[in-house]
Amino acid sequence: MMVTKEELSAVLSQFNPWWRGEGMAGLPKWRRAAFREVYRWASAPPTARAVLISGARQVGKTTLMLQAIEALLGAGVPAASILYATFDHPVLKLAGVDALLEAWREREPRVEGPEFVFLDEAQFIRDWGTWVKHQVDFRRDRRIVFTGSAVPLMEAGQESGVGRWHTIRLTTLSFYEYIQIKRLEPVLPPLPTVRSLRELFAWSPADFFRTGEIGAAYTGHFHEYLVRGGFPQTVTLQSITQVQRLLREDIIDKVLKHDMTALFGVRRVLDLEHTFLYLCLHDGGLLDMTDLCANLQVKRPTAQHFIELLESTHLIYRLPPYSYGKEVLRGRFKVYLADAAIAPAVMLKGKAILEDPSALGVATETAVFKHLFTRYYAQNVRFSYWRGKKDHEVDLVAEVGGEVVPFEVKYRQQHTGLRDLKGMMELFKNPRVARGYVVTKSADDFGLVNELPREMGGDDGRHPLILRVPAPLLCYWMGAAELSNDTN
DSSP states (O other), X not given: OOOOHHHHHHHXXXXXXXXXXXXXXXXXSOOOTTHHXXXXXXXXXXXXXXXXXXXXXXXXXXXXXXHHHHHHHXXXXXXXXXXXXXXXXXXXXXXXXXXXXXXXXXXXXXXXXXXXXXXXXXXXXXXHHHHHHHXXXXXTTEXXXXXXXXXXXXXXXXXXXXXXXXXXXXXXXXXXXXXXXXXXXXXXXXXXXOSOGGGGGGOOHHHHHHHHHHHGGGHHHHHHHHHHOSOHHHHSOSOHHHHHHHIIIIIIHHIIIIIHHHHXXXXXXXXXXXXXXXXXXXXXXXXXXXXXXXXXXXXXXXXXHHHHHHHHTXXXXXXXXXXXXXXXXXXXXXXXXXXXXXXXXXXXXXXXXXXXXXXHHHHXXXXXXXXXXXXXXXXXXXXXXXXOGGGOEEXXXXXXXXXXXXXXXXXXXXXXXXXXXXXXXXXXXXXXXXXXXXXXXXXXXXXXXXXXXXXXXXXXOOOOEEEEEEHHHHHHHHHHTTTOOOOO
16 A cells, blocks of 8 residues: 555645644643753754654653754744654554655755754654664754654664664653642742752751741642652543543553554563553562462563563663672562552552552652652663662662662651661661662651761761651652752
C-alpha cells in the first residue's frame, strides 16, 4: 500500500498549523522544568547531536516539543523551517521519514537558516539508527528533536548511533510542578529558596522552626499529589476515581497491551500484566525473583525479560545494592514504580493509602526517589540502596563527586532519633560518608540530629551530620531547584 503525496501533505498540514499562519490551540501556558534544556538544545545546541526526550506515556513529551516549537516561532524562526510529525499516525508511519521530509519541502519550500525537525513516537521509524547517524553526520543544517522509548532506538544503532543524540529524561511531575499547575502558590505561604540540601546544614534552629511552620500548609497537598500522581492529565481531574481510571486505562494498559506488543513483540501479555501487578504490590521493596517466579508460575529468564521491558518503557526503576563487582551481580535489586500513584491506581485503593501508614510510607519513598533521580541523574549520580549487618538498611544511597550520601525515609508521626537509624549509623563507618538525610513526615521533625556521638566518625577526625527534612519540603525544593546546576 502506497501513500500519495497529496494524502501525506494533507496530514502534515494538520500537524503543522503554523504553515498556515495559525497558532496551536489548547497548548498549556505552564512549562515543565525540562523545557529550558529542550529549547536550548533545539535553538543553540552545544554540540552537533539530535535530542531524545525519553519518558513514560502521558508525562508531557509531546507538549514539551510543541512548546519548544512555539518558542522558536516567537523567536523569529520561519514557519516553513519547522516540521512536526508523529509516527503513531498510520499514514506517516506507512510513508516513512524520508517521504515525509520530501513532502514537507514540496509543501513548504526551504528558506535560509537551519531546519528544525520534531518527530514524535520515533521508535516506529524503520532503521532509526542508520537514519539519525546520517542526519547528524551530514546534515549539520538540520536540528532534530524526537520522543519515544530509548531502548529500541539505542538497539537500532547502538554502535553507529553512539554520540549522535543527547537524552533528556522526562519523569512525572515534581511536587513543585504540581503546585504550579494547580495554581496553589497564591494560597500557600512562600517557602524560602533552597538550591541545594547542603545549604540546610548552615541553618539555625529558628530557621528550621519558621520554615517548618510554613511547610505544614503543604502537607495536605503533598498527600493529594501522592494519590493523583505526576501525570499532567491527572492533575486537573476532579474525581480521584477518574484519575485512577485514567492511570490504569490510558497509561498502564496501553504500555502493557500496545507498546510491549508493537515495540518488543511480547505475546504473553497476561504474564507481563501479572509481573507488573506483583511489582505494584512490592513497590519500594527488594525484588525476590524466586518468589515472583513461584507466584506467577513463570520461568526466571521470562520474568527477568519482563522486568527489563518494564524498565525500558519507564514504568519502573531498579536500584542495585551499594557494592561493586560480583557483590552487585549476586545482590537483589530494589524496585520503584515510576510514580507513587501507580500502585494505588492499579490496586483500586482510591485514597485509602492516606489511612494506611505503611502504604503512605511506601508512596512517599517512591516520590522521594523520583525527585532525587530527576534532580541529579544528569550529573551521573549513581543511585543504590545499602544493606549491612543484621539486615540494617538505608533506603537510598547517592554517590556523587567521590562522596556517598545516604537517604532514609521515616514517614511517620513519631520524631526520628538515633535508635531509628541503625542502618545509617553503620554506613557512617564508611570514610566517604560525611552527611546523611532522614526524610520525615511532621513539619516540626526538621533539623539536625544533635545526639550524634563525636567518636562516630572514627579515627580520621570526621564528624558526620544527619539532617531531618520533611518529605513535602524536600520534594518541593528538589523540583524547584531542577533548573539549577548546584550539586546536592
